[in-house]
Amino acid sequence: MPELPEVETVRAGLARHLTGRAVERVEILDPRPLRRQRGGPDAFVRRLTGRTFTAAVRRGKFLWLPLDDGDALVAHLGMSGQLLVHGTATGRNSSAAAGADAQDARAFLGDPGAPRVDLTATRAPQPAGDPDAHPRHLRVRLHLRPIAGDAPGGAALDLVDQRMFGGLRITAMVPTADGAPGGAGSPAPLIPVDVTHIARDLLDPHLDRPAAVAKMRRSNRAVKTLLMDQGIVSGVGNIYADEGLWAARVHGLRPGKALGPRVTARLLDATGEVMERALAAGGTSFDALYVDADGAAGFFARSLAVYGRAGQECRRCGTLLRAETIGGRSHVFCPRCQTRPRLPRER
Numbered sequence: 109m110p111e112l113p114e115v116e117t118v119r120a121g122l123a124r125h126l127t128g129r130a131v132e133r134v135e136i137l138d139p140r141p142l143r144r145q146r147g148g149p150d151a152f153v154r155r156l157t158g159r160t161f162t163a164a165v166r167r168g169k170f171l172w173l174p175l176d177d178g179d180a181l182v183a184h185l186g187m188s189g190q191l192l193v194h195g196t197a198t199g200r201n202s203s204a205a206a207g208a209d210a211q212d213a214r215a216f217l218g219d220p221g222a223p224r225v226d227l228t229a230t231r232a233p234q235p236a237g238d239p240d241a242h243p244r245h246l247r248v249r250l251h252l253r254p255i256a257g258d259a260p261g262g263a264a265l266d267l268v269d270q271r272m273f274g275g276l277r278i279t280a281m282v283p284t285a286d287g288a289p290g291g292a293g294s295p296a297p298l299i300p301v302d303v304t305h306i307a308r309d310l311l312d313p314h315l316d317r318p319a320a321v322a323k324m325r326r327s328n329r330a331v332k333t334l335l336m337d338q339g340i341v342s343g344v345g346n347i348y349a350d351e352g353l354w355a356a357r358v359h360g361l362r363p364g365k366a367l368g369p370r371v372t373a374r375l376l377d378a379t380g381e382v383m384e385r386a387l388a389a390g391g392t393s394f395d396a397l398y399v400d401a402d403g404a405a406g407f408f409a410r411s412l413a414v415y416g417r418a419g420q421e422c423r424r425c426g427t428l429l430r431a432e433t434i435g436g437r438s439h440v441f442c443p444r445c446q447t448r449p450r451l452p453r454e455r
C-alpha cells in the first residue's frame with residue numbers, strides 16, 4: 109500500500125502534467141473502479157467532461173484533483189492502482205524546471221515515440237510502453253483537450269489497475285473545519301466531502317500536534333496501531349510506522365496511555381522526518397527496486413532501518429532485529445533499542 113511519500117510523488121507529477129488541462133472525453137473500459145461514484149458511471153462522465161483541473165492536492169495518502177466548477181476528482185490507488193499520464197506537452201523545453209521535473213525529462217516526456225509516464229505510487233516516474241496501445245488492465249482513460257506541444261496521438265490520464273482495489277469518483281468539496289488549506293498542493297481551504305474524517309498528516313504545517321499527541325495518550329491501543337490510525341494523523345502505513353518507532357526507540361506494542369507527552373511528540377517528529385527523507389530520496393535513488401511482501405516496490409528501500417529487515421543487524425546497535433505481529437501486521441523492531449512492554453501472560 110503506498111504511503112505518504114509515494115503518494116506525494118504521484119501528486120507532484122499530476123500537478124505538473126494536469127493543472128490547467130481540460131477533460132475533453134471520458135472513456136470507460138471497465139466501470140468497476142467507479143463503484144463509489146454517486147449516480148454511477150453516467151454521473152462520473154457528466155460531471156467530468158469539459159471540466160478543467162485546477163490543482164493536485166494530497167492529505168496523507170488521499171489524493172484529489174479540484175475542478176473549475178468546485179467539485180473534485182478523488183483518486184484512490186489501493187494496492188495496485190496506477191495513474192499514467194501520456195502525451196502531455198509538459199516537460200518540453202522545461203530547462204527552467206529543476207529537481208522533480210528532471211525525473212520527467214528522464215522519463216522521456218516530450219520525446220516523441222515514448223510519451224507515457226507511469227506515476228505508480230510505489231515507483232519513480234518511468235516510461236511505460238506504447239502510448240497508443242491500451243495497456244492491460246486499463247480501466248478509465250481521460251482524454252485531455254489538445255494544447256500546443258501535445259503528442260500527435262493526444263494526451264490522456266489513464267487509470268490502470270490490475271487488482272481493482274483502486275477507484276475514481278467526483279465529489280463535492282466543503283470548507284475545512286479549521287479554515288486552513290485542505291492539503292498539500294493548493295492554498296484553498298477546501299476538502300472533498302468524503303475525506304473530511306481524515307486527519308492532517310505529519311508533513312502538514314497545519315496539523316494540530318498537541319491534539320494528536322493527546323489523542324494517542326488517551327488510548328489503550330498499541331502505539332503502532334495509533335500511528336496508523338488515519339483519524340489521528342494520516343499518511344502513515346506499515347513501513348513508516350516501523351521506521352518511526354525504531355527512530356524514536358519505542359516498541360510498537362506500548363499502549364498510547366503508557367507513553368509520556370515528550371516521547372509521543374518525539375515519535376511523531378521522528379516518523380515525519382523519515383517520510384521527509386523518503387520523499388527527498390525519491391528523486392535520486394530509485395534504481396535497484398526492492399519488492400516487499402505486499403508486492404510493492406519502493407525506491408527508498410535501501411535506506412530503511414527495520415522494515416523488511418527482520419533477522420538482520422540493527423543499524424544502531426548491531427542486535428538482530430525481530431518481528432512480531434501487532435493488529436495483524438508485522439512489526440519489525442530492535443529488541444535492545446525498543447524495549448518491549450511486559451504483557452500479562454509474562455508476569
Ligand SMILES: [Zn+2]
Pocket residue numbers: 422423424425426427442443444445446
Ligand atoms: Zn538496536
